[in-house]
Amino acid sequence: MTTPAADPASSSTVPLRAAIAALPAYVPGARPSGTAWKLSSNENPYPPLTSVLAAIQSAATDVNRYPDMYATELVETIAGHVGVDAAQVVVGNGSVAVLQHVLEAVVEPGDEVLFPWRSFEAYPIITAVSGGTPVTVPVTADGRLDLPAMAAAVTGRTRVVLVCTPNNPTGPVVHADELDAFLAVVPRDVLVVVDEAYLEFVRDPQAPDALAVLRAHPNVVVLRTLSKAYGLAGLRVGYALAEPRLAAGIRAASTPFGVNHLAQRAAIAALQPPAQAEMAQHVDALVAERTRVADALREQGWDVPATQANFVWLATGERTAELAAAATAAGVLVRPFAGEGVRVSIGEVAANDAFLALAATWR
Numbered sequence: 559m560t561t562p563a564a565d566p567a568s569s570s571t572v573p574l575r576a577a578i579a580a581l582p583a584y585v586p587g588a589r590p591s592g593t594a595w596k597l598s599s600n601e602n603p604y605p606p607l608t609s610v611l612a613a614i615q616s617a618a619t620d621v622n623r624y625p626d627m628y629a630t631e632l633v634e635t636i637a638g639h640v641g642v643d644a645a646q647v648v649v650g651n652g653s654v655a656v657l658q659h660v661l662e663a664v665v666e667p668g669d670e671v672l673f674p675w676r677s678f679e680a681y682p683i684i685t686a687v688s689g690g691t692p693v694t695v696p697v698t699a700d701g702r703l704d705l706p707a708m709a710a711a712v713t714g715r716t717r718v719v720l721v722c723t724p725n726n727p728t729g730p731v732v733h734a735d736e737l738d739a740f741l742a743v744v745p746r747d748v749l750v751v752v753d754e755a756y757l758e759f760v761r762d763p764q765a766p767d768a769l770a771v772l773r774a775h776p777n778v779v780v781l782r783t784l785s786k787a788y789g790l791a792g793l794r795v796g797y798a799l800a801e802p803r804l805a806a807g808i809r810a811a812s813t814p815f816g817v818n819h820l821a822q823r824a825a826i827a828a829l830q831p832p833a834q835a836e837m838a839q840h841v842d843a844l845v846a847e848r849t850r851v852a853d854a855l856r857e858q859g860w861d862v863p864a865t866q867a868n869f870v871w872l873a874t875g876e877r878t879a880e881l882a883a884a885a886t887a888a889g890v891l892v893r894p895f896a897g898e899g900v901r902v903s904i905g906e907v908a909a910n911d912a913f914l915a916l917a918a919t920w921r
Contacts, residue, residue, distance in 0.1 A: 577686040595909035598893040602789035603905040604840045613827035617820050625819035632822045639829045645802040648809045650816045653783040653796030661688035662811040669717035674703045678726045701728030701863035705740040722753045727901035729865025734766040751779045756867035758787035758841050776801045787841050788828045793821035848904045854914050859921050873899040
C-alpha cells in the first residue's frame with residue numbers, strides 16, 4: 559500500500575512555544591547493529607539480576623491493571639533502603655523525569671536554572687521546558703565542577719542550581735568540603751539539586767554524604783536512579799529525596815502512574831538484600847574495569863579525568879566526529895559530543911579491549 563504524500567495545506571499552523579521550538583536535540587547513545595559493542599549509553603552490561611527478572615516475569619500477569627499511582631510499596635522500600643521517612647521520597651520515570659517535576663514545582667517563567675557545562679545534556683532541555691532560563695558555568699580543564707564560580711554566578715533570579723556528581727560526561731565528583739562551602743553561601747531560598755545518578759560507582763573518599771547534606775540543608779534535593787548500577791535502564795525508575803514540604807510539591811507536579819507496574823516490582827526486588835549483594839559484585843567488577851581502562855588510556859598518552867562513574871572521557875576536540883565515526887566503523891559505539899570529546903562507557907572486558915586498541919590508533 560502506498561502512503562499518500564502529505565498535503566502542505568493540511569500542516570498545522572499552531573505555534574509552538576518559543577522555548578520548545580528552540581530546544582536543543584537530546585542525542586541518545588547510538589544503538590548497535592550486527593556485532594557492534596555498545597559503549598555509548600552508560601548502561602550496566604550485566605544481564606538483569608536473577609531475582610529482579612523473576613519479579614518482572616511474575617508481575618507481567620497483571621499488566622492489564624493500572625499500577626499503584628503513588629508507588630506506595632516502592633516508596634516505602636526506597637525510604638527504608640536510604641534511611642529517610644517515606645514522606646521524603648518521590649519516584650518517577652527515571653531521574654530525568656523526576657528532575658523535570660522538581661523544576662515544574664519551583665521554577666516560575668524567567669527564573670534562572672544554573673548548572674555546569676559540559677554536564678548532563680538534558681539539563682538545558684528540562685530547564686527550557688519548565689520555563690526557566692539556563693545559566694551555565696564551565697567545568698574546569700580537568701572536567702571538575704567549579705563550585706566557587708557557580709556560587710559567584712548565583713543572582714537574585716536564580717531559583718535552582720544543579721550539581722551533577724559524578725559529572726556526566728566528564729566523570730569527577732565534587733568533594734564534601736567544596737559542597738559544604740558552596741551551600742554555605744547559596745541563599746536558602748535557592749534549591750540545590752545534587753544529582754547522584756552514578757553514586758554506586760563512587761570510590762573517592764572525599765565524596766560528600768548526600769544524605770547528611772540533605773539533613774543539614776532543607777533547600778537540597780538529592781536525585782538517584784536505578785538505571786545504572788541496578789541495570790534497570792529499560793524500565794526507568796528514579797527518585798528524589800527532599801524535605802517533606804518540597805517532596806509534596808514535587809509529587810503534586812508528577813505524572814500520574816509515572817512508574818509502571820513492572821518497573822515498581824523490579825525496583826522493589828532490586829533493593830532486597832540478595833539483589834543488593836549481586837549488584838555490588840557487578841559494580842565492583844565495573845569499577846575495577848574502569849581503573850584498568852583509565853590507566854591503559856593514560857599509558858597511551860591520553861589525559862583522562864579522574865572519573866568516578868561507569869565511563870571515561872576523552873577530550874578529542876575538533877576530531878570528535880571523525881573519531882566517533884571511525885569507532886562505529888570498527889564496531890565500537892561511543893558517545894560523541896561534537897567539537898568537545900567522546901564519552902565511553904565501561905562495558906564487557908572484550909568491549910573495553912576493543913576500544914583500547916582503537917584509542918591507541920587515535921594517538
